[in-house]
Amino acid sequence: MKRRHFMMTCKEAAQSISRTQDLRLPLSERIGLRMHLLFCASCRQYDRQVRWLHHIFSTVAAPWREARLGDEFKSRLCQQMRRYEAKAGPGEANPEGKRDATDSKSTDQ
Numbered sequence: 001m002k003r004r005h006f007m008m009t010c011k012e013a014a015q016s017i018s019r020t021q022d023l024r025l026p027l028s029e030r031i032g033l034r035m036h037l038l039f040c041a042s043c044r045q046y047d048r049q050v051r052w053l054h055h056i057f058s059t060v061a062a063p064w065r066e067a068r069l070g071d072e073f074k075s076r077l078c079q080q081m082r083r084y085e086a087k088a089g090p091g092e093a094n095p096e097g098k099r100d101a102t103d104s105k106s107t108d109q
């Protein structure tokens, strides 16, 4: 039989704090976490930081989750990449001596 401690450890508390962001903890675990946070300033600070990060990712970053590139932008990006690869060759980072005539003529950058 697994022995239950009155207080959860900081490691257990940290795991519970992380889990609370994704799911609702069982009542006994919630109570254990509350008890731990009552007495442990370090875990209280960690809890605040995790909540803050979760808030940032779920609100501020949310609009970019559904961001999509337009078809025209994608095809232009592919053209640029192909042009760059053709110029630089495999494993070369576009050395000055290999620039060709099309380089100075390109206006769409």
Ligand SMILES: [Zn+2]
Residues within 6 Å of the ligand: 009, 010, 011, 013, 036, 040, 042, 043
């Ligand atoms: Zn702690």
